[in-house]
């Protein structure tokens with residue numbers, strides 16, 4: 001008798017044994033019987049043709065029948081089921097006393113070995129697809145979250161602007177009504193309102209900037225600029241607060257800073273001011289802030305180093321995200337330049353957006369966060385040196401400044 005005939009002979013016993021062992025309950029067994037018959041048909045085809053790939057369709061079907069829950073829990077691998085079927089096959093061969101039992105066993109082994117391999121491969125493929133889908137979903141929901149954050153910022157900023165303008169207007173009217181000769185209580189109170197509204201306007205402007213950057217709506221006006229001039233204006237602006245904080249602000253005249261480059265000077269000034277006010281804010285009284293830099297092929301690097309509290313390496317990416325402020329929010333001091341006077345956490349994302357809009361890049365270096373040892377922080381800004389603006393119109397306007405040629 002051929003192996004195929006012997007297999008056909010053990011078929012009823014095999015089907016009954018496997019179905020009873022693997023499918024508990026009559027209803028389940030009923031539907032499983034059809035599957036087992038197909039499995040056995042495939043085994044016979046594989047043995048008859050010597051091609052174990054006959055098993056692939058039924059195995060793939062079994063693997064693909066796994067539910068999403070089983071996939072996410074990494075459960076229900078086909079491996080234990082195939083092992084049990086193989087074991088039952090061996091028992092059935094013994095029990096039915098097949099004369100060619102060994103021969104049948106010999107024919108079955110390569111088929112099962114292929115079945116293990118095929119089901120494992122298909123299971124991995126399924127898992128990869130599942131994980132990819134999960135990642136995609138996570139990315140979609142993150143993007144949606146980011147979008148609603150961005151929409152909220154933009155709406156809130158515009159909604160806050162109107163009442164703020166009203167407060168500013170009324171404060172100005174009260175100021176005008178107060179006697180100017182001597183400083184009255186009224187003047188002190190109005191000054192308090194002015195300080196508050198000024199800070200609120202800065203926050204609203206930051207919110208608008210961050211939503212412009214988020215929505216790719218930021219427009220730059222490229223003009224000729226000299227970094228050393230921007231930096232000395234900045235030093236003048238910060239002189240008072242540096243003195244208040246008893247800090248030492250050192251600005252080096254580094255190579256390339258006196259060279260002309262094209263950029264949006266207001267925006268570059270804003271970015272550098274954010275970095276410098278942060279350096280002052282997160283450095284204790286008496287500390288030092290240094291501005292240095294170097295010329296690189298096609299770029300200029302500006303380095304802002306402080307002797308402050310530092311930033312944990314794990315947070316080096318977080319601080320460039322919207323609202324990526326660190327530490328306990330309730331402990332933040334409210335002043336813009338007071339020690340650790342944290343703001344809404346928009347300064348660095350705006351700075352990054354502004355620098356990247358110029359084709360530059362920004363990164364931070366710090367050994368860690370330690371308010372006692374103060375390991376310090378260094379921000380690096382790499383800006384392209386532009387001998388002409390990217391925009392044609394402005395290029396025409398400023399061409400005599402750059403190369404003297406008429407365009």
Ligand code: ADP
Pocket residue numbers: 274278279280282283306308309310311319324325326327341342343344345346347348349377
């Ligand atoms: P904030 O308005 O809170 O200052 P930023 O976006 O400017 O927001 O900065 C985000 C966070 O990065 C800050 O809350 C602070 O924790 C940290 N940070 C920024 N600059 C420095 C620095 N020079 N030294 C230490 N920490 C800093």
